[in-house]
Structure formats: structure tokens, C-alpha cells
Amino acid sequence: MIKKNKGYKFRLKPNREQSLYLEKAFGCSRKMYNLYVDILYKELEEQNYISGKIDYKSIKLPTPAVIKRDYDYMKEIDSLAFANVQLDFMEAIKKYNSEYDGKTYCKKARKQKETLGKELTFKDLKGMPTFKSKRKNQNSFTTNNQKGTVSIVNEKYVKIPKLKQSIRFVNHRQLPENSIIKSVTISKDCRNHYYISFTVEYYIEEKQKASNIILGLDYSQHDFFVDSEGRRANYPKYYRKLENKLKKEQQKLSRKVLKSNNWIKEKMKISKIQNKISEQRKDWLHKKSYNLAKNYDAIIIEDINLRALGQCLKLGKSLADNGFGMFRNFLKYKLEDRGKQLIKVDKWFPSSKTCSRCGSINENLQLSDRIYKCENCGCIIDRDYNAALNIKEAGSSLLAW
Numbered sequence: 001m002i003k004k005n006k007g008y009k010f011r012l013k014p015n016r017e018q019s020l021y022l023e024k025a026f027g028c029s030r031k032m033y034n035l036y037v038d039i040l041y042k043e044l045e046e047q048n049y050i051s052g053k054i055d056y057k058s059i060k061l062p063t064p065a066v067i068k069r070d071y072d073y074m075k076e077i078d079s080l081a082f083a084n085v086q087l088d089f090m091e092a093i094k095k096y097n098s099e100y101d102g103k104t105y106c107k108k109a110r111k112q113k114e115t116l117g118k119e120l121t122f123k124d125l126k127g128m129p130t131f132k133s134k135r136k137n138q139n140s141f142t143t144n145n146q147k148g149t150v151s152i153v154n155e156k157y158v159k160i161p162k163l164k165q166s167i168r169f170v171n172h173r174q175l176p177e178n179s180i181i182k183s184v185t186i187s188k189d190c191r192n193h194y195y196i197s198f199t200v201e202y203y204i205e206e207k208q209k210a211s212n213i214i215l216g217l218d219y220s221q222h223d224f225f226v227d228s229e230g231r232r233a234n235y236p237k238y239y240r241k242l243e244n245k246l247k248k249e250q251q252k253l254s255r256k257v258l259k260s261n262n263w264i265k266e267k268m269k270i271s272k273i274q275n276k277i278s279e280q281r282k283d284w285l286h287k288k289s290y291n292l293a294k295n296y297d298a299i300i301i302e303d304i305n306l307r308a309l310g311q312c313l314k315l316g317k318s319l320a321d322n323g324f325g326m327f328r329n330f331l332k333y334k335l336e337d338r339g340k341q342l343i344k345v346d347k348w349f350p351s352s353k354t355c356s357r358c359g360s361i362n363e364n365l366q367l368s369d370r371i372y373k374c375e376n377c378g379c380i381i382d383r384d385y386n387a388a389l390n391i392k393e394a395g396s397s398l399l400a401w
């Protein structure tokens with residue numbers, strides 16, 4: 001048996017009283033986090049810290065229970081939510097340390113110092129944990145399940161600590177069989193929609209599904225991917241419409257006075273569209289990866305570094321944004337849950353330039369050539385289809401079982 005951890009996110013529909021509690025919990029969690037940041041900055045000041053990794057063992061961080069004594073209103077909130085804040089904060093320091101690369105102040109802050117003479121502070125240090133704000137940061141808190149303090153009631157309600165009445169949620173998918181809820185994160189997005197994300201633990205049998213039906217996928221900017229059976233993923237046109245709308249609104253924003261009321265309104269409008277796009281896309285990616293994982297025993301893709309590819313071909317944002325990385329992750333765990341394999345083939349393997357029929361290499365193939373013509377065997381084939389066939393071929397020899 002293998003232990004698995006996975007998150008499941010649902011819309012949460014609190015009533016008035018419940019949403020009041022959630023808002024308080026968001027606010028108190030943020031406050032607790034900011035108190036920790038404040039303590040950190042004071043400690044750093046005392047240590048005359050300038051740069052380098054933070055020696056967090058030398059910093060005395062009080063427990064949330066101690067901090068809480070000074071804030072009466074925090075007593076209403078579940079203490080595990082605060083324990084998670086402390087963990088989050090420690091993670092943020094660890095992250096700062098692990099990403100510390102000798103550089104100190106971030107570019108923007110240095111520029112502001114040069115041009116405006118702005119004083120540099122700890123918060124301007126690259127990657128330093130900073131104060132959270134209601135507007136800029138996501139409203140959320142996390143609590144853990146301790147022997148049933150978090151549970152699902154009658155399939156559509158969820159019980160959380162400190163609330164007598166369970167909160168209704170939109171239960172659109174089943175949690176894995178025999179799974180245990182470890183923790184939940186409740187959040188609110190810019191449209192004031194509430195969500196609950198369950199982190200569950202469950203065991204699956206260690207099985208290895210024989211790789212009888214194999215599919216190769218070639219990443220395509222236009223179609224998302226083309227597979228080794230010649231099909232295109234057909235990224236829905238409707239989504240592109242929304243993306244164009246987003247572009248228009250972003251242009252409108254650029255013409256407004258920075259931080260004026262109209263600017264803020266437009267900014268809200270934009271983040272609503274962005275949210276909608278990312279949700280639609282995620283939904284589509286889930287469906288696509290689900291169907292592939294269900295119908296194929298092994299899937300082979302190219303191990304491309306999407307960011308590097310975007311930069312070197314100047315494909316820019318559209319590539320980074322269309323979620324191929326997320327798709328790969330979805331595909332991986334959906335296959336693994338079924339005892340199936342996702343194989344990545346080397347990114348230096350010339351999948352586009354190789355003829356899938358005879359194996360000869362066409363060095364003259366240009367990025368603009370949509371059709372692959374083989375000078376050796378005369379094969380004429382769609383460029384992406386040819387690449388997908390090559391990827392399938394190359395990965396078939398790498399299968400673990």
C-alpha cells in the first residue's frame with residue numbers, strides 16, 4: 001500500500017453568522033502573521049542584521065498562545081488556525097534562507113532609493129517575509145482535524161472547530177474511499193466567494209498496470225498538444241474570447257490614473273476575469289487529463305522547460321499561462337493513482353526534426369514549417385503529429401514496466 005496526500009477544493013456557502021466568523025478568522029490569522037513579522041524585524045534590528053541567511057534558532061518567537069494574551073478578540077478563533085500561521089511563518093523564513101543568493105535588496109526598492117531617496121528597510125530585502133494586507137493577500141486560514149473536529153456531515157455540510165452549526169458546501173466530487181481529512185484551508189477570493197480545501201490522506205494499492213496502450217503528446221502552443229494518434233487537444237475557443245476581453249480591460253486600466261477610484265474598479269474587474277479564466281482552464285485541464293489517464297496505460301511527453309522555451313522563442317506570457325505545467329502534474333497523479341506511468345523524454349531529443357517513418361533527421365526544418373517533408377523516404381506529415389509519434393517511440397523504451 002502507498003500513502004497518498006491530496007487536496008480537494010469545494011465552494012463553501014456559509015450563512016451570515018458563519019461568514020462573520022470566517023472573516024474574523026481571516027483577520028486574526030493575518031494579524032497573527034503580521035505580529036510575527038514585526039517580532040522578526042525587531043529581532044533583526046537588535047542583531048544589526050544586514051544580509052545573509054536568518055539564524056532563526058537565535059530568534060525567540062513566542063507561541064501563538066502567548067501572543068494571544070494581549071488580544072482579547074483572538075480568543076474566539078480556533079487555536080489551531082494560529083498554530084498554522086506560526087508554521088507558515090517559519091516556512092517563509094526557511095524559504096528566504098533557501099533562496100538567499102547573496103543579493104540583498106530587490107530591484108524595485110533599489111530603484112526607489114536611487115530616484116526618490118527612499119530609505120531601505122527589511123521588507124525590501126529580496127524574499128523577506130512581509131506584512132500581509134487584506135487587499136493584496138488571499139484571505140485564508142488553515143485548521144487541522146483532531147479526532148473529528150473537522151468532518152463532513154450528511155454529504156453536504158462541513159463541521160469546523162468553534163462553529164456550532166456545520167457549513168454547507170457544494171460537494172461536486174467524492175473524496176477518495178477511506179480517506180482521512182488531515183486539514184482544511186478556508187479561503188475567500190476577490191469575488192467574495194468562499195472555498196474549502198480538504199487535505200486528505202488515503203492508501204492505494206501498489207499496482208502496476210501493464211503498458212499496452214501508449215500515447216505520445218507533443219506540446220503545441222496553438223493546440224495545447226497534438227497526440228500520436230493525430231488528434232489536437234482543441235483548447236476551447238470560448239476561453240480565448242475571454243482572454244481577449246481580459247486584454248481589452250488591461251488596456252483600459254493602463255489609461256486610468258494609478259490608484260484612482262476608477263483604477264481600483266477596473267483592477268477588480270480584471271481580477272474577476274482572471275479568476276474566471278483560471279478556473280475554466282483548470283476545469284478543462286482536469287477533464288482532459290482524466291480522460292487520457294483513464295484511456296491510456298502510459299503517456300509520454302517531452303521534458304521541456306516551459307519558462308526557458310518561452311523566453312528563448314519570445315513566446316512570452318501565453319505559453320507560461322496556458323497551463324501545460326499544471327496539465328503535466330494532473331496527468332502524472334491521475335496516471336499514478338491507476339498504477340500507470342507518465343514518462344518524460346529528454347528535451348534535447350530532436351522530436352520535430354526526426355522523420356517518424358525512417359528516422360532520418362531534417363536539419364533544415366524551420367519553426368514556421370507546419371508540414372514535415374522527409375527528403376529521405378518522401379513522407380509528408382503534419383509537423384506536430386510527426387513529433388508526437390517520435391516522442392511515443394522514444395519514451396516506449398523508457399517504460400519502467
Ligand SMILES: [Zn+2]
Nearest residue numbers: 355358374377
Ligand atoms: Zn523519412
